[in-house]
Amino acid sequence: MSLRYASLAVLGAILMFGFGSAVHANPPVPGSPGTPMENLPDEDVAIEVVATQSGVTIFIGTTTTDPGTPDTPGSQDIINDPNSPECTATPMNIGHVSAGWVQAGLAANPGTIPWTVSCDNGYFGIAWVPTDAPSAPDVVVGTPPTPGVDPVAVAEALYGFIPLPPITLEANPGTGLVAMPSWFWVEGYGGETLYGAETLGSTTVEVEVTPEHYGWFFGDGTHLITHSLGQPYPAESDIQHRYEQSSLSAGGAFELRLEITFGGRYRVITEELDAEGDLVIVVGAWEPLAPMVRSFVRAYPVQQLQSVLTAAR
Amino acid sequence: MSRKRTVVGVLTWVAAGLLLAACGGGGNEQSTATVPPTTASPTPSPTSSTPTPTATPSIEEEVAEAYLAYWEAYAQAALNLDISLVEASVSDGERTRISEEIESMRANDVALRVHVEHDFQVFPESESLARVIDEIVNDSFFVDAVTKDPPEGTGSGEVLRYTFVLEKVEGRWIVTQGSRSRLE
Numbered sequence: 001m002s003l004r005y006a007s008l009a010v011l012g013a014i015l016m017f018g019f020g021s022a023v024h025a026n027p028p029v030p031g032s033p034g035t036p037m038e039n040l041p042d043e044d045v046a047i048e049v050v051a052t053q054s055g056v057t058i059f060i061g062t063t064t065t066d067p068g069t070p071d072t073p074g075s076q077d078i079i080n081d082p083n084s085p086e087c088t089a090t091p092m093n094i095g096h097v098s099a100g101w102v103q104a105g106l107a108a109n110p111g112t113i114p115w116t117v118s119c120d121n122g123y124f125g126i127a128w129v130p131t132d133a134p135s136a137p138d139v140v141v142g143t144p145p146t147p148g149v150d151p152v153a154v155a156e157a158l159y160g161f162i163p164l165p166p167i168t169l170e171a172n173p174g175t176g177l178v179a180m181p182s183w184f185w186v187e188g189y190g191g192e193t194l195y196g197a198e199t200l201g202s203t204t205v206e207v208e209v210t211p212e213h214y215g216w217f218f219g220d221g222t223h224l225i226t227h228s229l230g231q232p233y234p235a236e237s238d239i240q241h242r243y244e245q246s247s248l249s250a251g252g253a254f255e256l257r258l259e260i261t262f263g264g265r266y267r268v269i270t271e272e273l274d275a276e277g278d279l280v281i282v283v284g285a286w287e288p289l290a291p292m293v294r295s296f297v298r299a300y301p302v303q304q305l306q307s308v309l310t311a312a313r
Numbered sequence: 314m315s316r317k318r319t320v321v322g323v324l325t326w327v328a329a330g331l332l333l334a335a336c337g338g339g340g341n342e343q344s345t346a347t348v349p350p351t352t353a354s355p356t357p358s359p360t361s362s363t364p365t366p367t368a369t370p371s372i373e374e375e376v377a378e379a380y381l382a383y384w385e386a387y388a389q390a391a392l393n394l395d396i397s398l399v400e401a402s403v404s405d406g407e408r409t410r411i412s413e414e415i416e417s418m419r420a421n422d423v424a425l426r427v428h429v430e431h432d433f434q435v436f437p438e439s440e441s442l443a444r445v446i447d448e449i450v451n452d453s454f455f456v457d458a459v460t461k462d463p464p465e466g467t468g469s470g471e472v473l474r475y476t477f478v479l480e481k482v483e484g485r486w487i488v489t490q491g492s493r494s495r496l497e
Contacts, residue, residue: 031467101474
């Protein structure tokens with residue numbers, strides 16, 4: 001199981017309405033509501049976006065119903081074949097978007113952007129893809145795998161999407177001086193273990209994320225691997241660095257980067273019935289997850305102090 | 314680009330045209346405007362001998378204009394049960410479809426007064442192919458095929474999503490394919 005984002009248009013009940021038929025069961029009368037272009041094909045579209053740590057997949061299933069005519073019977077074209085049609089996804093230029101339904105979709109699917117999905121059979125639709133998707137989504141015609149609980153997949157998905165605190169990198173002095181130590185530290189995070197959990201039916205997957213070490217990259221080619229996030233000023237931070245040249249050659253500021261390497265682990269908790277029919281909660285052992293690195297960057301200008309000699313009178 | 318429009322008869326098409334012009338020809342501005350028919354008053358156009366430069370419209374602008382023109386033409390065709398009124402805006406296949414729809418209404422002695430509010434987005438795919446997704450609020454209603462009565466009616470207010478394909482054929486954007494789904 002993976003994190004599932006918004007389905008755009010699951011309209012399974014369309015066929016039940018029977019709208020689109022050019023042959024009226026009850027002949028329309030003046031003054032009664034009517035539908036423009038009543039004999040357009042009805043499209044029953046289901047789009048589901050599934051995100052895992054390794055990528056995003058857009059699943060599409062469509063059923064097109066041709067209402068037919070008095071002389072020609074209608075038909076259904078169910079598109080659910082993995083081999084056809086060919087579909088591609090393209091990110092929408094949301095800078096030019098103002099349609100109300102797009103804005104509503106953005107509000108209903110926070111953390112996503114709309115992608116257009118085009119298929120060579122003419123199908124065209126919108127999928128809401130996480131903004132932090134690691135790569136362009138794959139498009140698969142068909143329905144997502146049955147959400148049987150795969151604890152490892154759930155754990156990986158949780159691992160990749162556990163929100164981090166709003167981490168910022170701080171420095172004193174705000175503008176560094178050549179040959180003088182600059183002190184660095186992190187605001188917003190103290191190295192605490194982070195948690196996430198997902199419950200699917202009777203199975204819960206818990207994930208713990210703990211920082212293993214921190215890599216401080218000062219932007220001048222030097223770095224420091226440590227277990228410290230530094231200490232905020234006015235305390236003397238143990239994350240210090242002396243720059244040997246100004247940041248002029250680096251475009252005005254060095255890129256200060258902190259790389260946090262997290263280790264993770266997960267466990268599965270299931271609710272089961274014992275032989276007597278009583279509910280038993282089974283807590284599994286912790287299992288490791290591969291390390292994960294998150295980076296945080298800020299610009300840090302460094303200046304060269306220059307002595308100015310003045311003549312004495 | 315996106316537009317919201319209420320399309321009710323000729324007046325609204327004028328309004329849409331005026332709005333497109335006001336938006337620099339319907340460009341990429343993030344304008345969202347509902348144009349009720351009552352605001353569609355003709356604007357005096359001052360005569361001027363000074364030629365003014367006109368910007369080349371973008372594909373989005375061209376498609377938006379053609380799309381609204383298509384709906385207006387369709388509205389006239391559905392009201393007057395006259396396929397010739399929409400022929401210039403559609404492919405042969407779409408012409409056949411609309412013709413069948415008109416014939417179905419004619420067989421029931423009704424016509425359709427199209428009252429819809431558009432909320433659409435244009436997605437250009439190439440210089441000659443674009444798609445439009447439009448969520449409309451539908452308040453259309455049937456009228457008598459001959460007298461066109463009643464002049465006012467109550468629509469369903471249903472929200473429908475239309476997806477259209479427009480292609481540029483011989484320098485003109487026409488509708489070549491469409492589909493629809495019900496949203497609520």
